[in-house]
Amino acid sequence: MATNIVLQGLPPYVYALINHHKIAKDIWDKVKLLMQGTSLSKQERECKLYDEFDKFSSVKGETLHQYYLRFAQLIIDINIIQMTMQPVQVNNMFLNSLSPEWGKFVTDVKLAKDLHTSNYDQLYAYLEQHEVHANEARLMRERFPEPLTLVSNYHQPPSHFNNYHSQYTTP
Structure with a gap:
């Protein structure tokens, strides 16, 4: 039940990459890894936007x-x-x-x-x-x-x- 709740809250691209795993720990490890990538892309996006803002003319x-x-x-x-x-x-x-x-x-x-x-x-x-x-x-x-x-x-x-x-x- 807990696994279903976690899976429902994931972005579709993350769910598609982990839905075939059956063991909760494997699912959790993959989710952590994939969500860390999301966090990094958010940081990259922030950097890009700050750069766009600084160079706006x-x-x-x-x-x-x-x-x-x-x-x-x-x-x-x-x-x-x-x-x-x-x-x-x-x-x-x-x-x-x-x-x-x-x-x-x-x-x-x-x-x-x-x-x-x-x-x-x-x-x-x-x-x-x-x-x-x-x-x-x-x-x-x-x-x-x-x-x-x-x-x-x-x-x-x-x-x-x-x-x-x-x-x-x-x-």
């Missing part, structure tokens, strides 16, 4: 929504295997991994929100309101990769300014 051309969905899936995977992370750690990763055009808005969020009590869903909702402006910043950055080029092209005085200016200045 935006992908060129992705929208804020796509970025949010990829990040949310990573956090769901982390939660499934019951890894614990502090909200401030998750929120900082979410904000700091955004592409450069989000810099001003990330600073605004950090000033406006408490990263210890907020969650990345709230941060996404806040940032989503500014996506049009972030896209404009991205387009400007693509058009003028050098900041000085942008300034020189953007603040060019009209050509008639030089004529007017030279008439009223003393040599």
Whole structure:
């Protein structure tokens, strides 16, 4: 009876590997060995997820929504295997991994929100309101990769300014 109870609680792949054993000790030894393998794979999974989390970053051309969905899936995977992370750690990763055009808005969020009590869903909702402006910043950055080029092209005085200016200045 005890053997049946133990067998019913096993994952199907473990049960399939031990169901032919008749002696309880053999069953128990095999279960221990197989479940230890499960534990190791959980550790490997944790390591892989920590690595994915540490290396998470935006992908060129992705929208804020796509970025949010990829990040949310990573956090769901982390939660499934019951890894614990502090909200401030998750929120900082979410904000700091955004592409450069989000810099001003990330600073605004950090000033406006408490990263210890907020969650990345709230941060996404806040940032989503500014996506049009972030896209404009991205387009400007693509058009003028050098900041000085942008300034020189953007603040060019009209050509008639030089004529007017030279008439009223003393040599």
